[in-house]
Amino acid sequence: MNIEQFEHAAAIAKTGSISIAAEQLHVSQAGISKSLAKFEEELGIKLFKRSRLGTEPTDRGKIILRKIDEILTLIEEIKEESQIQSALIEGEVRFSIGPNIVAILSQSIISFKRDHPNVRLAITGKNSEAIVQDLREDRTDLGLIYFDRHRQEDLKDLTLHKMLDSRIIVYVGKRSPLAGRVSVTPGDLLDQTFVNADNNYSNWFMQDFIGKYGPVNIIFTSNNVDILKRTIAENVAIGIFIELSMKNDPLVTGGDIVGIPLVDHEPNTVPLGWARLTNKHFSIAQREFLKYLIREYDNFK
16 A cells, blocks of 8 residues: 555545546546555455445545545645755645635735745635635635634534624715714614625625614615725715725725724624634645734734
8 A cells, every 4th residue: 555545545535536536636537446446455445335425435444534634644744844844835825715805914915925935825705605615625725704604514524713703884985974973773774875795794684684674775786895885985875894894995094984883783793713624634834824814813803
């Protein structure tokens, strides 16, 4: 037996498919099937069984595959130890985050690339639900997600760590009669005109808001946040956003848009944190990148 056989078996277990495993490892399906057959012959047991759901580990195979994962993790740690000693961290970090939060983290991303030029960094803007799916299907390594809108079964194979609770804020133009308020209640907003961000959380929030307090006038919904902000700044409408997504926005810091906390409504905060696939090796490059993100997020608390 050899490391290549371990990698083939681990990929089949992770994907539930010989063909998908072959594609991910850039080998032929015939080659990975031959490798598996030889490995099972050497072990004297069947690692997998075919079912209508795909290729599933046998009961005995599950035990062997757990040990294979441990061995592959140790091998990665051995490889990375030499990088630490030589201060040349390499590898890849695939990072997913909500599109309207990327700009907030620009300094941590720039600092990381300056300090670790040999690490390939791929950043994708997606909503929390899509990030969770990408983590589970190994299309991304780290994701920043909102925790409160996910079913527990969707998170069971992920490691999660909450970083902060971000407030729900009502944003209005500086000429709005609401602009001087210290806080607003849902009742204060019912006669206002709204714009709404077209994403899963914002759409759910507005539906929940309307269900609790009655209909409101939403003039348009868009996934173009710049258009929403410009409409608010022109005092045409108001919008409700997660505070973190508007942090350091020029229209907010310049005073054209004023943020007012929403009170007497639940939820009035949203938990945000990082997530990764639990049984996947957490590389030095990924851990180091996470340190830079946490350092920048700490400034928002």
